[in-house]
Structures are given as structure tokens and as C-alpha cells.
Amino acid sequence: MSQGSTASGGVGTAENHPQPMLQVDNLVKHFPIRSGVFFKRTIGQVKAVDGVSLHVNKGQTVALVGESGCGKSTTARAILRLLEPTSGRIALDGLDVSALSKDKLRKARRDMQIVFQDPYASLNPRMTIRQILSEKFQLLGAEMTKSTISDLLDTVGLAEEYADRYPHEFSGGQRQRIGIARAIAMNPKFIVLDEPVSALDVSIQAQIVNLLEDLQDELGLTYLFIAHDLSVVRHIADRVAVMYLGAVVEIADRDDLFDRPHHPYTQALISAVPIPDPKLERQRARIVLRGDVPNPANPPSGCRFRTRCWKFEQLSEPEQRRCIEEPPPLNNVGGRDNHQAACHYASLREVVRA
Amino acid sequence: MTGAADIDLEGPPAPLLEVRDLRVHFKTDFGTVKAVDGVSWSVNEGETLAIVGESGSGKSVSAMTILGLVPSPPATFPSGDIFLRGRSLLKMPEKQQRKLRGSQIAMIFQDPLTALNPVFKVGDQIAEMVRTHQDVSKHTAKKRALDLLGEVGIPNPAVRVNQYPHEFSGGMRQRAMIAMALANDPHVLLADEPTTALDVTVQAQIMALLEKLQQDRNTAIVLITHDLGVVASYADRINVMYAGRIVESGTADDIFYTPRHAYTFGLLSSLPRMDQKRQARLQPIKGIPPSLARVPEGCPFHPRCDFTTEACLPQIPSLVPVDGNGHMAACVHSDRVAMAHDERVTQ
Numbered sequence: 001m002s003q004g005s006t007a008s009g010g011v012g013t014a015e016n017h018p019q020p021m022l023q024v025d026n027l028v029k030h031f032p033i034r035s036g037v038f039f040k041r042t043i044g045q046v047k048a049v050d051g052v053s054l055h056v057n058k059g060q061t062v063a064l065v066g067e068s069g070c071g072k073s074t075t076a077r078a079i080l081r082l083l084e085p086t087s088g089r090i091a092l093d094g095l096d097v098s099a100l101s102k103d104k105l106r107k108a109r110r111d112m113q114i115v116f117q118d119p120y121a122s123l124n125p126r127m128t129i130r131q132i133l134s135e136k137f138q139l140l141g142a143e144m145t146k147s148t149i150s151d152l153l154d155t156v157g158l159a160e161e162y163a164d165r166y167p168h169e170f171s172g173g174q175r176q177r178i179g180i181a182r183a184i185a186m187n188p189k190f191i192v193l194d195e196p197v198s199a200l201d202v203s204i205q206a207q208i209v210n211l212l213e214d215l216q217d218e219l220g221l222t223y224l225f226i227a228h229d230l231s232v233v234r235h236i237a238d239r240v241a242v243m244y245l246g247a248v249v250e251i252a253d254r255d256d257l258f259d260r261p262h263h264p265y266t267q268a269l270i271s272a273v274p275i276p277d278p279k280l281e282r283q284r285a286r287i288v289l290r291g292d293v294p295n296p297a298n299p300p301s302g303c304r305f306r307t308r309c310w311k312f313e314q315l316s317e318p319e320q321r322r323c324i325e326e327p328p329p330l331n332n333v334g335g336r337d338n339h340q341a342a343c344h345y346a347s348l349r350e351v352v353r354a
Numbered sequence: 355m356t357g358a359a360d361i362d363l364e365g366p367p368a369p370l371l372e373v374r375d376l377r378v379h380f381k382t383d384f385g386t387v388k389a390v391d392g393v394s395w396s397v398n399e400g401e402t403l404a405i406v407g408e409s410g411s412g413k414s415v416s417a418m419t420i421l422g423l424v425p426s427p428p429a430t431f432p433s434g435d436i437f438l439r440g441r442s443l444l445k446m447p448e449k450q451q452r453k454l455r456g457s458q459i460a461m462i463f464q465d466p467l468t469a470l471n472p473v474f475k476v477g478d479q480i481a482e483m484v485r486t487h488q489d490v491s492k493h494t495a496k497k498r499a500l501d502l503l504g505e506v507g508i509p510n511p512a513v514r515v516n517q518y519p520h521e522f523s524g525g526m527r528q529r530a531m532i533a534m535a536l537a538n539d540p541h542v543l544l545a546d547e548p549t550t551a552l553d554v555t556v557q558a559q560i561m562a563l564l565e566k567l568q569q570d571r572n573t574a575i576v577l578i579t580h581d582l583g584v585v586a587s588y589a590d591r592i593n594v595m596y597a598g599r600i601v602e603s604g605t606a607d608d609i610f611y612t613p614r615h616a617y618t619f620g621l622l623s624s625l626p627r628m629d630q631k632r633q634a635r636l637q638p639i640k641g642i643p644p645s646l647a648r649v650p651e652g653c654p655f656h657p658r659c660d661f662t663t664e665a666c667l668p669q670i671p672s673l674v675p676v677d678g679n680g681h682m683a684a685c686v687h688s689d690r691v692a693m694a695h696d697e698r699v700t701q
Contacts, residue, residue, distance in 0.1 A: 067553035068524075171642045201408040202580065203658075206624040206638035213635070228553065231583070235626035235636065255631065272558040274583030275629050276622065278606040281587040288562055289555045291509070292523045352629045 020055040027088035050246035063237035113183040117195035119175030173204035252339035271351040368440030369396035376434030391598035404589035412598040460535035464547035466527035477515030502533040525556035597654035604681035614683035
């Protein structure tokens with residue numbers, strides 16, 4: 001796949017912002033498939049991330065959306081080098097993170113943090129909240145004052161007296177607040193939010209989304225927001241990248257993506273999300289895709305989405321051949337230079353209200 | 355139906371399935387957990403009733419009770435009864451109850467991987483379900499399993515019928531679960547978060563399948579979910595649950611366009627909408643849902659409610675009609691909720 005070769009993969013609006021906070025070029029993460037009992041041979045590669053390029057401007061939120069197995073979480077982890085990328089370049093505020101040694105990487109980690117999806121699994125049950133938060137300062141070698149922890153808890157809307165309790169004493173929403181406190185403790189520049197509200201109840205979800213937005217305004221944070229819930233994405237993101245089977249298939253500013261989607265997969269994805277409005281739902285036509293996501297160890301030739309594509313079925317045979325033989329690059333669509341889609345036959349189809 | 359219980363489903367005009375004043379309590383060290391505390395609802399052929407609520411609201415427990423999946427002890431049932439076409443399920447002998455479960459009433463669970471047995475072939479598990487309720491040969495049962503897998507849209511069923519659950523994708527496992535639930539042509543399908551573990555494009559496939567099966571067989575579906583989007587698209591009627599009780603009940607349009615309980619109103623206001631330009635801020639409900647062992651006095655929602663007054667405290671508000679068409683709410687301030695909703699909509 002050569003989708004990373006289109007330098008415009010996400011640089012569309014970069015002119016107004018001389019240097020984005022995060023710049024990712026042609027990121028690749030392959031996992032080897034090994035076989036054999038004593039002598040492990042590599043018999044294939046799972047191409048979890050296969051040439052992703054995107055950028056996030058200072059103080060903005062870019063959402064990475066897609067279904068399970070599309071590589072969105074792997075992308076985020078490779079960006080933070082929690083997983084070592086196979087190839088590609090990652091620059092955080094001008095610093096080439098992909099080339100850093102272990103020592104320097106640890107220092108750089110102050111600036112790049114992550115909030116995990118499951119607040120039950122990501123907090124050590126044997127440590128108090130104070131210990132969990134202090135550990136961060138010790139590991140990264142930062143100064144702490146007496147009021148550090150209470151200030152931090154106050155920032156995320158928790159009372160100071162909670163500091164000496166254990167994670168099991170908190171509800172899901174409160175635990176997620178602790179996860180956020182841990183992420184912002186070192187005053188980072190950039191935070192990956194990996195499905196931070198997916199495990200929470202609706203009424204709590206809105207509290208956490210508001211908190212994340214407030215922190216972004218107050219601290220000037222830059223977010224990469226990983227999500228599968230498109231309603232939350234429409235609310236929180238400035239720009240949205242849609243991934244399918246390890247590659248970005250469409251990227252655009254938020255309203256552009258939802259109101260004018262061009263890639264057939266984006267259209268199917270948006271149309272599949274039910275909207276809490278019965279009258280609207282009765283008249284909406286849903287694009288129902290066939291089958292399941294193919295095995296990323298053996299992706300289809302040409303366009304990876306073609307095996308499930310509703311548009312592919314409507315094409316003539318010579319047109320279909322193009323989808324089978326030629327991987328579509330990310331090209332500008334809709335006459336805009338900040339909206340790209342990777343489809344040979346990309347065209348507008350309204351799906352939110354139709 | 356062969357082997358099914360001798361219950362006359364064509365009988366007198368009673369609701370197909372009715373739950374009346376059901377209470378399910380659990381005795382724990384921290385006090386009595388009132389998981390379900392006086393819940394009544396009914397569902398008819400071809401109808402989809404949604405039970406909506408957050409985690410711990412008790413929405414799954416009433417369905418589990420219908421299928422006898424709530425062990426007692428620790429559970430106690432201080433009151434309530436369940437009627438299938440007017441006949442009490444709970445007063446039947448255990449043997450007869452068991453005949454009805456799985457044949458007349460079937461259930462689909464949220465997580466198909468834990469609901470399927472990993473060491474048996476999918477086809478054999480479905481065939482077992484057929485043979486439990488019908489007096490047929492192994493061969494016929496297996497043939498029926500094959501047909502069912504085809505019916506629920508599993509490609510290449512002749513191969514799939516001999517595979518194990520781990521060889522199926524998440525969407526296909528859920529289809530296999532549905533096939534198993536349909537094995538004995540049930541009249542009522544209880545679907546507990548049937549698509550929560552699935553991706554949205556697969557969710558659309560599964561819900562389309564359930565809709566089609568409902569049309570073909572006139573099945574009643576009880577859809578238990580927290581997803582208000584799914585509810586808006588598929589439910590005919592909705593019960594909103596909070597802290598073990600139904601707080602509002604009505605048609606989908608009633609609930610979404612004229613909410614009359616402060617909790618329903620709060621839920622709708624807190625939702626981000628994919629079809630709307632970004633609101634400045636979401637409007638969350640403050641606080642967290644109560645522990646069912648310590649439900650607040652009076653209206654259980656009052657500590658989190660923006661409409662609370664003294665009037666909310668003396669007793670638990672009962673579910674009363676708010677119009678003449680079956681829309682009910684258990685809120686002292688339903689008039690003020692109505693005004694607040696109108697104001698929000700016109701904004």
C-alpha cells in the first residue's frame with residue numbers, strides 16, 4: 001500500500017499552522033505470524049497498520065475511527081512507541097520520536113500520554129490513588145510539592161480526600177477521571193484518548209467528554225481520540241480519519257466528513273449508526289454491508305474494502321477490475337484540499353439524514 | 355408443536371407475555387439489593403418492547419427471572435408473577451416451566467462467546483436445543499440446525515455447522531445464537547444487549563435480521579439495551595428503568611418527543627448527536643447512579659435531578675398516566691419537565 005506516499009494525507013490545513021503538534025508519515029506496524037515448536041519461523045505478517053499518515057494541529061482533536069481490528073488502537077500505540085513501529089516517521093512538536101533512544105524516549109514521554117478505555121484494568125488495584133499518581137512523578141523524575149496531588153484531583157473534579165482510597169472504591173466515571181489525572185500529571189503536550197468513554201454509562205459519558213474539553217481549553221492540550229462511537233466523535237473532534245483494515249480511507253474536517261462523506265465505507269459506517277430520533281430513523285435508509293472484515297494477514301488485492309463494498313457491486317466489470325488491481329490512493333475529493341478519500345469512484349452520498 | 359407444553363397460545367385475549375408487579379431482591383452483607391422493585395410490563399405478537407436503562411438499573415434481571423436464570427437463594431421474589439397468554443408461569447410445576455423456556459420463550463445474550471460452549475460444534479449445540487424440546491432424531495435435528503444457520507444468513511452453512519465457536523467471527527457467533535434461540539419457533543424473544551459487543555456495521559446486519567425474522571414469524575421481541583439510538587430505530591414501545599423501577603413508559607415517539615420524567619429528559623439531553631452540528635457543551639446528568647442496596651428515599655432520582663423540590667421526598671412517585679394513550683411517568687414534576695423539553699427543542 002502506498003497511501004502514505006500522498007503527502008497530502010493529512011496536511012491539508014497545515015498552511016495556517018506552520019508546525020503541527022503531531023506529524024505521522026507512512027506509519028507501518030506489522031506483526032509476524034510464527035509457526036513451529038522449537039524453531040519459530042515467520043510464515044506471514046498481520047498488517048495491522050499499513051502506511052498511515054496524519055497530523056494533529058496544536059490544541060486540536062483528531063479522531064481516528066473504525067471498527068474493531070481496523071488498526072486504530074495499534075496506530076495510537078505505535079505513535080507513542082508503546083509498540084515499536086515497523087517503519088515510518090513520528091514527530092511530536094518537531095521532535096523525531098521514532099528515532100529516540102530508550103532514555104530519551106522516556107524523557108519525551110512527559111509530553112505524550114495516554115488514557116485507556118477500561119478504567120478497571122488500567123489502574124493498579126493494590127495502589128492508592130496517591131501512589132498511582134505519585135508513581136508517575138517518580139518514574140519520569142519530576143518534582144512534586146505537597147499540593148500536587150490535591151491540585152491534580154481538583155482539576156479532574158475529584159475531592160482531595162479520595163487520594164488515599166483504592167481504585168475499587170470508585171465508580172467507572174470516577175476511575176476514568178483518575179486515569180485522566182494520571183495522563184495530565186506531567187503537563188503533557190499531546191494525549192492519546194483510547195476509547196475513554198466507551199465503557200461508561202450515557203449519563204456519565206457526557207461528564208467525561210465535558211471534562212476532556214475543559215482540560216483541552218485550559219491546558220492547551222492536543223488530542224488523538226480513538227473511538228468507534230461516531231456520535232461522540234462528531235461532538236469532540238475537529239478532524240476525523242476513518243480507518244479500514246490498517247489504512248486511512250477518508251480524512252476530513254468534522255462537519256465535512258459527516259455531511260459530505262465520499263468513501264463508500266465511511267458512508268456505510270455513518271448510515272449504520274442509529275440516531276436517537278424515531279421519526280428520522282423511520283425514513284433513513286441504512287446501508288447494510290455484507291460479511292465481515294477480511295483477515296489483515298491476507299488483505300484483498302487492490303482496494304481493501306472491495307469485498308464488502310456496496311458500490312463495487314454496482315460497477316461494470318472493467319470498473320471492478322480497477323478496484324481489484326489498483327490500490328486507490330488518498331486523493332482530494334469534493335473540490336477541497338482538506339478532504340481526502342481513498343476510492344477510485346468516490347462520490348458524495350448523504351447518509352446522516354437520508 | 356411437538357413436545358411443547360400444553361399451553362393454549364390461541365387462548366383468551368390476554369397479552370402474550372406479561373410481567374406483573376415483579377420484585378427481585380438479593381440479600382447481601384450490605385443490605386437488601388432491590389434489583390427489580392415492582393415492575394410491570396407486557397408485550398404482544400409482532401411487537402418490540404424496549405427496556406432501557408443504565409448499568410445496575412435492573413433491566414436485565416426481569417428478563418433473567420422470566421427464564422428462571424436467577425438462582426434463589428440468594429434471590430427472593432417478594433411479589434409478582436409472570437403470565438404467558440394469561441397463565442402464570444411461576445405457579446406452574448418446574449417441569450412444565452422448563453418446557454416453555456427455550457421453546458415458547460427464548461433469549462439472546464450480549465456476549466455470544468460466553469453463551470456458546472467452546473468444546474462443542476455450533477451445529478451440535480443448535481441440534482441439542484432442537485432435541486431438548488422436540489421428539490426428533492439426531493439426524494433431523496442436525497438438518498434443522500443447518501437450515502437455521504442458513505436462515506440467519508451464515509454463508510456456507512454446510513461447513514459452518516461442523517465448526518467450533520472460536521472459528522466464527524463476533525457477528526457470526528451472534529447469528530448462531532439467534533439460530534439457537536429460533537430453534538423451536540419461540541413466540542417471545544428476549545434480547546439482552548444483542549448488539550452491544552458488535553461493531554456498528556455488524557449491529558446493522560443483526561438488527562435487520564431480527565426485524566426480518568420478527569416480520570416472518572410475528573415474534574414478540576423484548577429488547578434490553580442502554581443504547582438510545584438502537585431503541586429509537588427498532589422499538590415500538592419503551593420502558594425506561596432507573597434504580598429497579600420503571601420511571602417512564604410509552605411509545606417510541608412519546609419517550610423521544612414528549613419525555614415526562616426528569617431522568618428520561620436528562621438522558622436525552624446528555625446524548626451527543628451525530629446528525630447535529632456540535633452543541634457548545636453536553637448537558638450531563640450530575641452525580642452517579644445509586645447503588646441498589648442504598649436507593650435514595652422518595653423519588654430515587656431526586657439527588658441527581660434538576661427539578662427536585664420537597665414534593666419529591668415523601669414517597670416514591672407511582673407510575674401514572676400523563677395522557678389518555680398509555681404514556682406513563684413516575685415524576686412529580688412532569689409538567690415542568692415538559693416545559694423544559696419544549697424549550698430545549700425550540701432552541
